[in-house]
Amino acid sequence: MPRLHQTSRELVASEDEAGERIDRWLAAKIPELSRSRIQALIKAGAVTSGGGTIGEAGWRVKPGRSYSITVPEAEEPTPRGEEIALDVVFEDGDLIVIDKPAGLVVHPAPGHETGTLVNALIRHCGDSLSGIGGVRRPGIVHRLDKDTSGLLVVAKNDAAHKSLSEQFADHGRDGRLHRAYLALCWGVPDRPSGVVDAPLGRSQANRKKMAVVSETLGRFARTHYHVEKVFADVDGHDFVSLMRLELETGRTHQIRVHLAHIRHPVLGDPVYGTGFKASARRLGEGAREALHHLRRQALHAAELGFEHPVSGQEMAFESELPADMAHLIAALEAPET
Known part of the structure; x- marks a missing residue:
């Protein structure tokens, strides 16, 4: 294995910086390294001063003193790379x-x-x-x-x-981050726009699932929804909604659990929408077939915006619905003959 190259930085603490924790001080001086990364380097003996090693992240820096930090070259990853097509x-x-x-x-x-x-x-x-x-x-x-x-x-x-x-x-509270999803859901909410405000935690019945739980057992979670379009069943009754969803938090399975909680689970959801399988009978033949071939939850991360971490530029991206969801929507819109 080739020897890894490493870089060293020498820094001197000023009078104003005296008494700061060394992990916090180094993180401010070297912004490209996270504080947790610096703490790991301290633990590994990579930070020295006056010929001695500093082994505690809580060590207080002294004015006029020089501190050296050695950062090894990044190790090769585990797992290994694989040739997989990416968009x-x-x-x-x-x-x-x-x-x-x-x-x-x-x-x-x-x-x-x-x-x-x-x-x-x-x-x-x-x-x-x-x-x-x-x-x-x-x-x-x-x-x-x-x-x-x-x-x-x-x-x-x-x-x-x-x-x-x-x-x-x-989660976008400072205006830098934006995320929006599109989902096809069973039923139509009473209001065209609303907020699902319900804490989430592990299901007590099935630890592999998430569930709405009490505030003492779960974590705060909030989802905003807006009904973009409504589709009818074979009898002409409103039956499926295309919803646009924005997250105020980012909990595991948040959208899927919150929509199931308000009795409008995502079409095709094999975990949180199983109680609505029979609802497919009320769809037209083309929509039933498209839903059968979907073989997944009809949920798509359609918009993503953030501040570029280096340039500070505002970045914004949109993704069209994938073919399987677009086909299902076309089938839901098609009149039954």
Whole structure:
């Protein structure tokens, strides 16, 4: 294995900086490194002063004293890269925006060790990945479920990862981040626009599922919805809605659980919409066939906006509905003969 190259930085604390925690001080001095990355380097013995190693992140800096930090080159990733076709919407040296197809898992996990978006990005990005947390890997700052399609941004380096993570953690409250989804849902809400405000946590009955739970057991979650279009059943009654959804939080399965909670689950949802399987009988033959061939939840991440982590430029992207959802909508609109 080739020897890894490393870089060193020498910094001197001023009078005004005396007494600051060294991890916080270094993070302010070296913005391209996250504080957690610096803490890991301190733990690894990479920070020294006066010939001695500083092993505690809470060490207080002293005025006029010189501190050295050694940052090793990013290690090769595990998992390994794989040749998987990607729909790249935008890419530069700091990030990449992907239009993810349904069926593609974002990150390796038990049962999905290979064939993931991360495997594909490691191969696609190659040397442009300068490392996240010291490992040459893409920085996943948000995820889409395996069978949800649409836009996803991924960081290529620590600085981009730090900025994008902060934007997603804030969920757009500071105006930098914007996300919107389109979903086909059973039924029509009483109001054309509204808010689902219900805490989410692990289901007590099935730990693999999420559920609306009490505030003491769950985490705050809020979803805004607007009905874009309504489709009728074979008898002419309003029966399916095309909804536009925006998240104020980003909990696991949030949209799917919240829509099921208000009795308007996503069409095709195999986890949270199973109680509505019989509803397909009220669709026309073409719509029933299109729903059968969908074989996933009809949910698509259609809009993504954020502040570029380096340039500060406002970035905005839109993704058209994938063919399977577009075909289902066309079938829902088609008159039955």
